Amino acid sequence: MFDLLSQIFTDYTLRNVALGAAILGGVGGVLGSFATLRRQSLLGDVLAHAALPGICLAFLLSGSKVPLVLLVGGGLAGWAAALLMLTVLRYTRLPEDSALGVMLSSFFGFGIALLTFIQHSSDANQAGLDKFIFGQAATIVAADVVTMAVLGGLALALVALLYKEFKLLSFDPEYLSSLGYPTRGLGTLLTSLTVVAVMIGLQTVGVVLMAAMLIAPAAAARQWTDRLGKMVLLAAAFGASSGVIGAVLSASRENLPTGPLVVLTASVIVVVSLFFAPLRGLVWQWVREARNRKRIRLERILLDAHVLHNHGELSPQTLALRRRTSLPVALNELKQLEAQGWTKQENGRWLLAPAGHERAHRLEQEMRGLPRLEARGVVSPTAEKDGAL
Amino acid sequence: MSADLVIILTAVLVSTASALVGTFLVLRRMALMSDAISHAVLPGIVLAFWLSGGERATLPALLGAAAAGLATVTLVEWLTRTGRVKNDAAIGIVFPALFSLGVLAVSFYFRNVHLDLDAVLYGEIAYAPFNILSVGGRELGPESLWIMGTLTLLNLVFVLVFYKELKLSTFDTGLAAALGFMPGVLHYLLMSLVSITAVGAFQSVGAILIVAFIIIPPATAYLLTQRLPLMIALAVGIGAVSSVLGYLFAILLDASIAGMMATVAGVLFGLALLFSPLQGLVTQAIRRSRQRQEVAARLLVSHLAHHDRPVPISEVQEEFGWNPRFLQRVQEVALRAGWVQLEGTSLRVKAERIAKNL
Numbered sequence: 001m002f003d004l005l006s007q008i009f010t011d012y013t014l015r016n017v018a019l020g021a022a023i024l025g026g027v028g029g030v031l032g033s034f035a036t037l038r039r040q041s042l043l044g045d046v047l048a049h050a051a052l053p054g055i056c057l058a059f060l061l062s063g064s065k066v067p068l069v070l071l072v073g074g075g076l077a078g079w080a081a082a083l084l085m086l087t088v089l090r091y092t093r094l095p096e097d098s099a100l101g102v103m104l105s106s107f108f109g110f111g112i113a114l115l116t117f118i119q120h121s122s123d124a125n126q127a128g129l130d131k132f133i134f135g136q137a138a139t140i141v142a143a144d145v146v147t148m149a150v151l152g153g154l155a156l157a158l159v160a161l162l163y164k165e166f167k168l169l170s171f172d173p174e175y176l177s178s179l180g181y182p183t184r185g186l187g188t189l190l191t192s193l194t195v196v197a198v199m200i201g202l203q204t205v206g207v208v209l210m211a212a213m214l215i216a217p218a219a220a221a222r223q224w225t226d227r228l229g230k231m232v233l234l235a236a237a238f239g240a241s242s243g244v245i246g247a248v249l250s251a252s253r254e255n256l257p258t259g260p261l262v263v264l265t266a267s268v269i270v271v272v273s274l275f276f277a278p279l280r281g282l283v284w285q286w287v288r289e290a291r292n293r294k295r296i297r298l299e300r301i302l303l304d305a306h307v308l309h310n311h312g313e314l315s316p317q318t319l320a321l322r323r324r325t326s327l328p329v330a331l332n333e334l335k336q337l338e339a340q341g342w343t344k345q346e347n348g349r350w351l352l353a354p355a356g357h358e359r360a361h362r363l364e365q366e367m368r369g370l371p372r373l374e375a376r377g378v379v380s381p382t383a384e385k386d387g388a389l
Numbered sequence: 390m391s392a393d394l395v396i397i398l399t400a401v402l403v404s405t406a407s408a409l410v411g412t413f414l415v416l417r418r419m420a421l422m423s424d425a426i427s428h429a430v431l432p433g434i435v436l437a438f439w440l441s442g443g444e445r446a447t448l449p450a451l452l453g454a455a456a457a458g459l460a461t462v463t464l465v466e467w468l469t470r471t472g473r474v475k476n477d478a479a480i481g482i483v484f485p486a487l488f489s490l491g492v493l494a495v496s497f498y499f500r501n502v503h504l505d506l507d508a509v510l511y512g513e514i515a516y517a518p519f520n521i522l523s524v525g526g527r528e529l530g531p532e533s534l535w536i537m538g539t540l541t542l543l544n545l546v547f548v549l550v551f552y553k554e555l556k557l558s559t560f561d562t563g564l565a566a567a568l569g570f571m572p573g574v575l576h577y578l579l580m581s582l583v584s585i586t587a588v589g590a591f592q593s594v595g596a597i598l599i600v601a602f603i604i605i606p607p608a609t610a611y612l613l614t615q616r617l618p619l620m621i622a623l624a625v626g627i628g629a630v631s632s633v634l635g636y637l638f639a640i641l642l643d644a645s646i647a648g649m650m651a652t653v654a655g656v657l658f659g660l661a662l663l664f665s666p667l668q669g670l671v672t673q674a675i676r677r678s679r680q681r682q683e684v685a686a687r688l689l690v691s692h693l694a695h696h697d698r699p700v701p702i703s704e705v706q707e708e709f710g711w712n713p714r715f716l717q718r719v720q721e722v723a724l725r726a727g728w729v730q731l732e733g734t735s736l737r738v739k740a741e742r743i744a745k746n747l
Contacts, residue, residue, distance in 0.1 A: 041478040042421060049597075092668045097477075098608045101420040102658055105601035109651020112598065116645035134492060208428075208597065212485030219474045219482055257496050260489035267486035274473055282471060 011251075017137040017204075018247040019145045021262050024201045024213055025239025027152040030159055031197045032214035033221065033228070033235045034190055037170040041215045042097075043082065043191065046104045047198045048210030050081030052111025055132050055202070056118060065128065067144050071151075071199040074132070074207075078195045081107050108207070135206030137247065137258035148200045155196040158189070166190055167228055204243075205259035213239060216266035223277035242266035299363055301333045302342055306360035309352040314343075316350070392518040395531050397636050399517045400650060402537035403590045404628025407602035408610075409544040410583050412621050415607040416559045421477070422580070425465060425484040426458040427587045427599040431491030433457025434591065439498065451536075451588050458584025459577070461487060488596075512595035512647045533593055540589045544582055548621070551575065556617055594647035601651035602628060605658050612661040612668055627657055685711070686723040690738055699735035 009015065035041055051074030058073020059065065081103045088099045115129055131139060159166060168176040169186050177183040194214065201210045221234035246262030275283045304322050308314045320330035334350055337343040342356030352360070414420050437453025461483055468479035514533075522532040529535065548555065558565035558572035565572045583603070590599045610623035635650030642649070663671045692708065693700055706716055720736065723729045729736050 036475070036478050039475060039477060041475070041481045045424075045481060087670075088662060091670055091673065092612055092662065092665075094608060094611055095415065095418045095420070097418050098415045098420040098604060098611065101424060101600055101604035102608045102655070104424065105598065105651055106605060106655025106658065109598050109601050109648045110655065112595075112648030113639070113642075113644040113652050114648075116648060117642050120643045209485050209489060211481050212489075215478050215481035216485070219478050223473060255496055257492060260492045263485050263489040264493070267482065267489070270482055274468075274471070280473060282473070 012142075013138060013140075014247065014251045016140045016142055016145050017251070017258060018244045020137065020140045020148055020200075020204050021243030021247045021258065022240040023145070023148045023152045023243075024197070024204050025217065025241070025243035025262070025266070026236040027155055027197045027200055027239075028210075028213035029217035029221065029235030029237070029239030030156060030232050031190075031194045032216075032218035032239075033232045034159075034166055034170050035194055035214055036218040036222065037228075038187075038190075040191075041218075042100050042211065043085075044194055044198065044214035045211035046081055046085065046100050046107075047078035047191075047195055048201070048207045049104045049111075050107035051075065051078045051198060051202060052132065052207050053077050053107055053114055054080075054111075056111055056114035056129060059118065059129060060114070067203060068147055070129075070132070071147070071202060074202055075195045075199045077107065078198055079192060082191050082195070111207075131206070132202050133206050133208060134257060135202070135204050135209070135259035137204045137250070140203055144203060148203075151196050152200055155193045158193060162186070162189070170228070205262055209259050209263045212263040212266055216263070216270050217242065220266070220270045220273040223273040223280045238269050239266065242269060298336060298340060298342075299359075302337060302356060302360050303363060305334070305337060305343060305350075305356070306352060306364070314350045314352065393636075395518040395534065396514055396646065397633055399514060399531070399533045399537055399593055400632035400636060400646070401629045402534070402541045403593050404602050404606065404632045404650075405625050406537060406541040406544045406586050407590060407599065408606045408624035408628040409541070409548050409621065410579060410586055411603035412607040412610070412617075412624050413548075413555055413559055413579060414583065414603060415611055416617075416620075420604045420608070421480055422462060422465065423583055423587065423603040424600045425461050425480045426580070426584050427591075427596050427603075428484040428488040428491075429457045429461035430454040430584070430587050430591050430599075431596050432487050432494065433491075434588070435491050435494040435498075439494075451585065454588035454591065455581065455584040457487070458587060459581060462577075462580045462584075512591070512593050512598065514593040514646050517593060536589050537593065540586055544586065547578070547582055551578075555579070594650070598647045598651050601654055605651070605654040606631065609654070609658045609661045612658075612665040615667065627654070631657055682715075682718050682722050685709075685715070685719040686726065686728065689719055689723055689736075690728045693729060693736055693738040696738075699732045699737040701735045703734075705736065 032041070032044065035044055054073040054075065054077025055070045056073075057077070058070050061073075062069050085099050085103045088094055088102075089096060094102075115133075118129060128136075128139070165176065165181060165186055168179075168181075169183065169190065173183050173187075176186070197214065198210055201213050205213055217235040217239035218231070220238050221231045224234055225231050242265035243262055246265045247258055249265070250256040250258040250261045273281075275281055278284070301319075301323070305314055305319060308318050308322060312318060316327055316331040316334060319325075319334060320327050323330060323333070325333075334343055337356065338345070340356075342353055342359060344351055344353045411420075411423065414423055433454035433456060434450050436457070437449040437451075440453070441449040464483050465476070465479045468474055468483065469476045474482065517533040518531055520532040522529045522535050554565065554570045554575055557568070558570060558575050562572050565575075586603075587596075587599050590602065594602065606628040607620065607624040609627050610620045613623055614620050631650050631654035635653040636646055638644075638653065639646040639649035661669065663669050666672055688709070689705065692705070702716070702720070706713065709716075711719065720729075720731075723736075724731065727739065729738050
């Protein structure tokens with residue numbers, strides 16, 4: 001592993017691949033953040049799939065295999081698909097997901113048809129167009145990395161320049177519009193920048209998996225923060241690191257394609273973020289829920305114990321009778337209360353400890369007070385605090 | 390049976406089976422779930438391939454891929470329910486991850502096996518006539534026809550038997566649940582069928598282009614009608630037409646059959662988008678311009694009604710400021726409706742129209 005890391009600086013191919021994937025991850029993360037927030041995550045998928053016929057047409061028309069020409073063709077086709085989709089959405093009742101699916105599959109089908117047409121026609125230098133489907137990072141040369149860096153740099157510079165506007169566009173487009181900004185134009189610009197990110201990714205991960213590079217880093221970053229600025233930076237960092245890690249992993253053995261590994265690395269980051277991110281992590285939520293359930297159960301036992309203590313005798317037998325459980329269970333419950341410091345034993349008799357008294361009293365107060373207070377539109381502050389525990 | 394016929398029949402069966410379930414996916418706004426399922430089919434097939442010891446067995450592949458499809462649906466729904474990511478992002482996270490696993494496994498373990506990425510992309514419909522199903526030494530005809538025929542029948546029976554329930558739970562889930570129709574069970578049944586259909590079609594048209602068959606024909610039908618039975622019938626018909634035309638074009642241009650079928654389906658969608666009697670762009674534009682002329686003609690009549698004499702056309706033009714061509718059209722509309730009559734170069738309102746106080 002360490003060898004591989006040092007190879008990034010020495011090995012020509014690996015360096016280019018890692019750099020290309022890192023640029024893709026960074027740019028994809030930034031633009032994907034805005035796309036996911038605008039609920040347009042899958043638009044990236046459509047843009048990427050729709051790029052395939054563009055690449056083929058660019059090749060057919062120009063006859064050249066210069067990556068930049070093909071990428072521009074792909075970008076234009078993706079852009080056309082997005083435009084067509086917006087037209088469908090504006091003028092018909094077709095649901096958005098169907099419109100996305102139609103554009104994605106018809107453009108991609110057309111691309112496949114063109115690709116096979118090119119492959120079957122007698123043109124000798126056609127080989128290699130299909131590398132754009134799953135990406136073939138190993139073919140990236142230094143010039144491609146420069147192209148990617150320039151494209152990505154331009155896109156990022158525009159995002160930095162219009163950060164405030166894009167932020168507003170993502171969260172409150174009506175307000176943006178009321179301020180006199182051209183909302184539709186800004187939306188189109190942001191989509192166009194997403195097209196640029198797709199163009200960067202075509203060589204590395206290909207059209208099929210490109211969507212993941214837009215969605216996964218952003219979705220992971222979203223778990224760690226509620227602030228857009230942090231989210232964008234985190235997404236860029238996640239994307240770039242999955243690019244580098246994926247590239248290094250694919251270099252570690254033969255026959256390991258880069259694109260899928262980059263995507264899988266990003267997916268692992270998503271899974272880790274979903275489970276372990278502070279505050280929003282699912283694991284913490286489960287722990288919180290378990291704690292709450294336990295607290296509520298103990299409080300119910302305490303209330304029963306409190307009634308018995310006040311109106312009779314508190315013992316495992318009476319508690320078992322009242323709670324309709326067996327003797328051992330009731331004894332265990334009393335011990336659990338003791339562990340909380342709510343009950344105590346004196347001379348073999350069970351008593352409510354002062355802390356238990358106080359807690360039970362408060363709970364009863366809340367239970368009695370709550371409906372009345374709620375009826376007057378007041379929520380008990382203690383109840384709210386406990387609920388949020 | 391000739392090879393062409395087998396290929397076309399297979400494609401028609403694929404499109405019919407897809408359109409039957411696709412209609413409900415489109416109506417339930419879950420069209421992209423088919424995208425996710427079709428991608429997830431790949432690791433399922435690889436897994437089944439691996440478990441069955443590298444043999445190209447059909448049944449394990451079908452089961453494995455169907456399981457993978459259902460796992461995808463469950464995973465996406467679980468992710469959405471956690472509230473941590475939105476539904477579209479959940480789809481976009483799950484299927485690339487699963488598809489990557491599949492691609493990785495294919496290129497890692499099955500380099501030299503008859504399960505290459507080209508087949509994943511383009512499908513092998515061209516080979517459909519050559520895979521003959523034989524049971525006990527007797528040849529029963531092309532395997533693809535049997536598989537897709539069974540799936541089409543299965544989907545047809547499902548739609549026919551549960552038509553009422555499907556309709557209700559699609560348009561009003563709440564009511565369906567309240568009446569005890571268990572929309573949740575139906576949902577998973579539908580998703581299972583989508584998975585199985587995707588797997589069956591996988592061999593013919595490839596993992597990604599299945600989406601074209603599931604979404605495009607029903608979406609096209611959606612533009613053409615507002616009645617469910619008609620939409621299903623249209624979707625099936627459009628799917629069949631794109632299959633046949635797609636095959637012809639593919640032969641003509643020597644291009645991928647499945648790709649060409651998806652292209653034709655896309656073109657049909659474009660035609661419906663332009664010319665649908667309900668919501669077509671051109672139809673809407675024509676309707677709007679007709680309405681404009683009609684309103685203008687009524688305006689013209691009410692203007693003429695204020696005069697006892699014939700009004701010269703030039704005066705009308707001065708009054709309304711319409712351009713001459715539009716005025717000409719409006720005049721024609723009014724004349725055809727019998728609201729006005731032409732007297733030389735002047736217009737006069739017809740007497741009975743004044744009485745009716747248009």
